[in-house]
Amino acid sequence: MRVWLLGVRGSTPAPGPDFVRYGGHTSCVAIAAEGQDAPSVALDAGTGLRSLTALLPGPAYRGAILLSHLHWDHVQGIPFFVAGDQDLSVVDLYLPAQGGLSGRDLLATMMSPPCFPIMPEGLRGTWTFNTLPPGRVDICGFQVTAVDVAHKGGRTYGFRVEDVSGSLAYVPDHAPVQGCSDEVRAMIRGVDVLLHDAQFLASERVTADLFGHATVDEAISLATEAQVGRLVLFHHAPARTDAQLDALARTLAAPMPVVVAAEGESIDIPG
Numbered sequence: 001m002r003v004w005l006l007g008v009r010g011s012t013p014a015p016g017p018d019f020v021r022y023g024g025h026t027s028c029v030a031i032a033a034e035g036q037d038a039p040s041v042a043l044d045a046g047t048g049l050r051s052l053t054a055l056l057p058g059p060a061y062r063g064a065i066l067l068s069h070l071h072w073d074h075v076q077g078i079p080f081f082v083a084g085d086q087d088l089s090v091v092d093l094y095l096p097a098q099g100g101l102s103g104r105d106l107l108a109t110m111m112s113p114p115c116f117p118i119m120p121e122g123l124r125g126t127w128t129f130n131t132l133p134p135g136r137v138d139i140c141g142f143q144v145t146a147v148d149v150a151h152k153g154g155r156t157y158g159f160r161v162e163d164v165s166g167s168l169a170y171v172p173d174h175a176p177v178q179g180c181s182d183e184v185r186a187m188i189r190g191v192d193v194l195l196h197d198a199q200f201l202a203s204e205r206v207t208a209d210l211f212g213h214a215t216v217d218e219a220i221s222l223a224t225e226a227q228v229g230r231l232v233l234f235h236h237a238p239a240r241t242d243a244q245l246d247a248l249a250r251t252l253a254a255p256m257p258v259v260v261a262a263e264g265e266s267i268d269i270p271g
């Protein structure tokens with residue numbers, strides 16, 4: 001499979017000259033299955049989702065979008081995803097089940113007047129809005145496992161995504177200090193590539209706990225314990241400049257390759 005990093009930032013977009021190389025878009029990752037040229041699954045729909053249109057062979061997206069949770073930095077790209085807003089678009093959106101609400105009503109909590117000009121049904125094309133319970137499901141040829149992870153404010157999933165070529169785990173927002181369940185450890189165990197929350201540094205411990213996020217050290221520790229093949233540090237703090245991320249990259253030490261996620265890069269599995 002091929003994985004494109006379309007948005008690697010947490011909390012809010014980060015435009016400006018200090019954020020050019022690692023990118024300013026919020027969380028979105030697109031995945032193409034083995035043997036396919038174009039992505040058919042997106043993980044999260046932050047502002048990086050806008051960049052998915054350029055990866056497609058035609059004007060309309062036909063595929064799935066899985067949301068880890070409903071915080072702004074993971075959903076605000078939905079109504080601005082041009083390839084998802086065409087008459088020929090066919091998009092299956094999956095939202096973490098919670099509160100007994102339908103998928104449509106969950107999405108409408110952030111996408112409806114007066115917060116936003118249109119409702120979910122204002123999107124053109126054929127959209128389905130599905131609630132996703134934890135567990136394993138087949139989506140667009142991938143085996144997807146959704147697992148509850150500790151975060152702050154609403155249900156949050158981490159995903160393990162597998163096909164014949166290998167496995168990816170995506171855990172963009174995670175507060176392991178609140179407790180890391182056996183299910184979470186099993187979800188990331190032995191994956192070829194782990195994308196993990198690394199929004200904060202050890203020196204920012206108090207803020208990390210307040211916001212419900214991980215530190216770089218915690219991400220490396222989890223990846224080491226789970227014996228993952230590669231670790232990609234993801235969901236950078238919006239104020240973390242290119243120079244600061246370069247400096248961070250120079251300090252990393254782990255038993256597996258570790259890279260700092262940069263918008264626009266792609267990862268092949270197996271690599």
Ligand SMILES: [Zn+2]
Nearest residue numbers: 010011073173
């Ligand atoms: Zn986030």
Ligand SMILES: [Zn+2]
Nearest residue numbers: 069071151173
């Ligand atoms: Zn979040």
